[in-house]
Amino acid sequence: MGLSCAKCGSTEILTDIPVISDNLPTGAVSALAYRRPGARVFKRPITHPFLARVCGICGFAEFYVENPKGLLAVAKQVDTDV
Numbered sequence: 001m002g003l004s005c006a007k008c009g010s011t012e013i014l015t016d017i018p019v020i021s022d023n024l025p026t027g028a029v030s031a032l033a034y035r036r037p038g039a040r041v042f043k044r045p046i047t048h049p050f051l052a053r054v055c056g057i058c059g060f061a062e063f064y065v066e067n068p069k070g071l072l073a074v075a076k077q078v079d080t081d082v
């Protein structure tokens with residue numbers, strides 16, 4: 001897959017690991033975007049769960065938003081089929 005750890009260089013990378021909060025067992029830790037107040041629809045916050053890439057050797061973890069284009073669309077208030 002070509003992935004390697006940014007810290008130790010290992011290629012033992014685990015991908016798409018859900019990031020779950022101990023304080024909120026039912027919820028994934030998520031990035032959150034608000035549409036601007038003038039938005040006609042979806043004024044509530046829109047969340048996009050984080051997925052982690054974890055190095056299986058040293059444990060270094062990176063977080064990626066599951067749907068970055070969706071988050072960008074909300075932030076820019078572009079109408080999408082969500």
Ligand SMILES: [Zn+2]
Nearest residue numbers: 005008055058
């Ligand atoms: Zn590593």
